[in-house]
Amino acid sequence: MPLTMYSLSIPVFARGFSALGRLLDKAEAFAAESGTPLDALFNARLAPDMLPLSGQIQRASDTSKNAIARLTALEVPRFPDDEQSFADLRQRIDKTVAFFETVSPEHLEGSEKREVTLNFPNLKVTFSGDDYLLKFVLPNFYFHLTTAYDILRHKGVPLGKADFIGGLD
Known part of the structure; x- marks a missing residue:
């Protein structure tokens, strides 16, 4: 199967959110056992x-779904950053993944050539769609996933590399 913008994005994002869900499971179990x-x-x-x-979970959600907005003509759901509990974070993850389930490979066809411009306070950067995904979106997405993992690990949640990578089957 050839690499496509779809295969480099939607399944990657879905897998990342699946791993985040498992990290939250372990964090809740740790909290219950330790009294944290x-x-x-x-x-x-x-x-x-x-x-x-x-x-970190909010930014992973925003980074991934906003990437799809910039690479397609799809209307992307907006979520207020008002989560107050683990249950709310799970709901955010579920809503993000539910949106990805509506995205088809056809939506992303040709998006590797689409021009994407980002405006930062003192910088304007224009990417081709493939550079945007590979050099900006995926590093940002994994930064937030990794930081969520690191926060939980730092607080004593018993996590290992396999928890981050997830199932390989």
């Missing part, structure tokens, strides 16, 4: 200037 308040995990961050666990 879930809020202490929900609001945990690696450094004062970094987003907490909740923000």
